[in-house]
Amino acid sequence: MNVRRLSVEVLESWQKTPRYAADLLDDKTRQATLSGPNAAFLHDIVLTTLRNLTMLDHWVDHLTNGRHLDHRTRWVLRIGLCQLMLLGVPSHAAVNETVATAGRASGLVNAVLRRAGREMNTLLAQRKDLPLAVAYSQPEYLIRRWIKIMGKAKTEALCQWNQEPAETHIRLNRLHDEAEARLSKITGLTAHATEEDFFLVNPVPREALKSGICYAQDPSTSIAPKMLGARPGETVLDACAAPGGKTALIAQMMVGEGKLIACDSSPARLNRLRENLTRLRVHHAQVMQHDFLSSDAPPFGDLLFDRILLDVPCSNTGVMRRRIDVRWRLNEPEFAELAQTQRGIAESALRYLKPGGSLVYSTCSIDPEENQQLVKALMAAHPELEMAESRLVFPPKDQMDGAYAARLVKKA
Numbered sequence: 001m002n003v004r005r006l007s008v009e010v011l012e013s014w015q016k017t018p019r020y021a022a023d024l025l026d027d028k029t030r031q032a033t034l035s036g037p038n039a040a041f042l043h044d045i046v047l048t049t050l051r052n053l054t055m056l057d058h059w060v061d062h063l064t065n066g067r068h069l070d071h072r073t074r075w076v077l078r079i080g081l082c083q084l085m086l087l088g089v090p091s092h093a094a095v096n097e098t099v100a101t102a103g104r105a106s107g108l109v110n111a112v113l114r115r116a117g118r119e120m121n122t123l124l125a126q127r128k129d130l131p132l133a134v135a136y137s138q139p140e141y142l143i144r145r146w147i148k149i150m151g152k153a154k155t156e157a158l159c160q161w162n163q164e165p166a167e168t169h170i171r172l173n174r175l176h177d178e179a180e181a182r183l184s185k186i187t188g189l190t191a192h193a194t195e196e197d198f199f200l201v202n203p204v205p206r207e208a209l210k211s212g213i214c215y216a217q218d219p220s221t222s223i224a225p226k227m228l229g230a231r232p233g234e235t236v237l238d239a240c241a242a243p244g245g246k247t248a249l250i251a252q253m254m255v256g257e258g259k260l261i262a263c264d265s266s267p268a269r270l271n272r273l274r275e276n277l278t279r280l281r282v283h284h285a286q287v288m289q290h291d292f293l294s295s296d297a298p299p300f301g302d303l304l305f306d307r308i309l310l311d312v313p314c315s316n317t318g319v320m321r322r323r324i325d326v327r328w329r330l331n332e333p334e335f336a337e338l339a340q341t342q343r344g345i346a347e348s349a350l351r352y353l354k355p356g357g358s359l360v361y362s363t364c365s366i367d368p369e370e371n372q373q374l375v376k377a378l379m380a381a382h383p384e385l386e387m388a389e390s391r392l393v394f395p396p397k398d399q400m401d402g403a404y405a406a407r408l409v410k411k412a
């Protein structure tokens with residue numbers, strides 16, 4: 001099984017389809033029945049290549065003297081350089097195995113990778129002098145936008161953060177009676193310093209996740225549900241709920257008492273939400289399909305809620321380390337489009353908030369257009385709203401995924 005050939009296949013289909021790299025990797029791993037070190041190596045090559053795409057292209061262009069290359073040859077060179085320059089694969093293995101996948105371009109690939117071996121130290125040393133967009137492989141418009149928002153030092157810290165492979169955290173699911181006892185027997189868990197019931201895991205405890213005693217989620221995902229502060233007996237709406245990480249935590253806080261309605265507009269994502277809630281033993285949530293941008297009456301009728309969580313769709317700029325596709329799929333006009341969607345969902349959901357009730361608006365974005373500016377405009381249009389608290393998580397400072405949450409109270 002040639003892992004290099006498989007990685008080129010995954011990267012070529014990533015370029016042709018809008019599918020996520022992680023999903024393509026899962027499919028390929030299954031089809032090729034890869035496991036253990038081979039599966040891990042395939043993941044490493046593909047994700048490291050995508051995370052360093054601009055840097056690798058800079059090297060490809062230098063080492064080929066700017067020669068025009070077909071798509072496949074470029075991917076072969078990128079994965080070859082990725083192994084040599086970034087993954088520390090011994091040069092004979094990186095060169096020979098990559099050349100073997102190159103077909104008619106094998107002569108060129110061989111010459112370029114051998115030249116890279118000779119120039120490696122110089123090329124790596126030159127990285128620090130390159131523009132941030134090249135050295136950290138982030139789109140130029142994002143770098144410009146971030147420098148304007150937060151200055152160069154914080155932008156560089158964020159770029160550095162985004163280049164590290166993401167760690168996996170799990171949350172202990174207290175709705176499962178045996179969760180605590182069973183989790184205590186698992187090795188490789190480190191309790192999170194500040195977020196209760198969250199653990200850094202290595203390796204990922206797949207059987208424990210399947211059994212529902214825990215759920216894979218970053219500690220930052222608990223901020224909005226905790227800010228919402230749902231209590232037993234209340235009537236609570238999670239308006240954009242799928243796949244359900246936050247719904248499950250809200251359900252745990254309500255200890256099964258009261259009314260919890262979990263909505264989402266996407267039927268496919270609602271299926272995942274139902275599966276997750278069943279596995280996590282969330283029995284009292286009612287799952288309903290509703291598009292908060294449509295003029296349809298909501299399936300929960302004229303119910304008003306004590307608390308509403310609005311975990312709206314967003315740019316995902318807080319989770320770019322984890323979601324490698326984001327930087328290459330997002331474009332600048334989308335920020336304004338997203339803000340319009342977010343505002344529309346917020347306007348619609350506000351109608352169902354009781355006087356005296358709380359609405360938590362949250363995103364996994366670090367961009368003010370989707371966060372502070374949006375909430376400010378919403379409050380300006382709704383003088384009945386008061387800001388109770390807000391928090392922006394900045395990954396390099398807080399050492400977790402980026403997120404924003406603001407709790408707005410509707411005056412009684």
Ligand SMILES: C[S@@+](CC[C@H](N)C(=O)[O-])C[C@H]1O[C@@H](n2cnc3c(N)ncnc32)[C@H](O)[C@@H]1O
Binds near residue numbers: 241290294
């Ligand atoms: C950030 S995700 C929610 C994540 C979820 N809260 C969790 O913790 O697992 C945003 C969700 O909003 C849903 N969504 C997008 N537009 C919507 C709309 N107009 N009305 C309701 N849900 C919508 C998407 O399908 C997506 O599942």
